[in-house]
Amino acid sequence: MIVDLVKEFSFEAAHRLTQVALDHKCARLHGHSFKCEVAVRGEVDPATGWFIDYAEITEAFEPIRLQLDHYYLNEIEGLANATSENLARWVWEKLEGLKGLHRVTIRETCAARCDYFGE
Ligand SMILES: [Zn+2]
Incomplete structure (x- = not known):
């Protein structure tokens, strides 16, 4: 049994x-209430009934959230051109140790999102 486990996080930032x-x-300086979804994919352990603890995703993301929340993204190393696409890859690279990492999604607005699968 293969599942995707998804956690959503939010942070406020300018870019x-x-x-x-x-x-x-x-091109003008502006801000968003960004949403970031992190999805991991893997096999459910029949003994525990889960793939991993959701808390592992939260623990992996928290240092990233602290780097982004209420900052000007363009000033962060690697985000000089802070598009959703570049931000998704930047987050992915920071999460690479997370078991089963499958997708990073960045939402700038309710209607616009970027899904990144690590390629
Ligand atoms: Zn924007």
Whole structure:
């Protein structure tokens, strides 16, 4: 039995996009209530009835959340061009030790998200 376990986290942060036209709205400094979903995929252990403890995902993400929450993302090493895509990869790279890491999703708004699968 293979399952995806998903946890959603949130953080507030500012950014601007550096590779868009100057009159593009995202070129201006602005903020989002970002959502980040972390999904792990793996086989359920028949003895325990679970794949991993959800708390392992939370423990892995918490140091990342502390680096992002209420910061200007463009000033963080590796996020000079703080698109959702680059942020998803940045989070993935920080989570690479997490068992079964399958997907990192970044939501800037309710209607727009980036899913990254590590490729
Ligand atoms: Zn934005």
